[in-house]
Amino acid sequence: MCEYTLFQNILNCISINRANYAKIGSIELHLVNNKTHRGNMTFYVISDGSKKAVYACCDVKPFVPNELYYDADVLIIGLVSDDGILKDGSSLDSAPFRDDMFTLDEMLELKRTYRIKRIVITHIDEYWGKSYAYYRELEKMTKNFLNWLCAMDIVL
DSSP, X not given: OEEEOTTHHHHOOXXXXXXXXXXXXXXXXXXXXOOBTTBOOEEEEEEETTEEEEEEOSOOOSOOOOGGGTTOSEEEEEOEESSSBOTTSOBGGGSTTGXXXXXXXXXXXXXXXXXXXXXXXXXXXXXXXXOHHHHHHHHHHTTTTEEEOSSOOOOO
């Protein structure tokens, strides 16, 4: 059941209450509860015809399995460590939030398991303190499957 918000006419927003699915024109939106130790986090599976995107915005680990993730064109996800080294030089292995973050190897495993075509990693500058040039070089090395972004404009 979709309920239009007070701002619907201004921002064209909708509010979804007591539902995990909405359809707006040809676009389907599935809301998936990724219940973690921090509470309930919602992941979004957005599809239009044969195109599908999964947006896992916050508190992504553990990544609770769901059939909707299979064969997505793109997984947009945050909280991924590129090499496990934090900006202060310490190792992710000893960081208190280690269990909340994915490594590149874990991302590749998710990609294989769910047959995801491309992964876009967001919120990269918040933890690592590495330069934009560093991530551009890393993106070149992983361009067939991985993109690192600080901003998003993705066309499927």
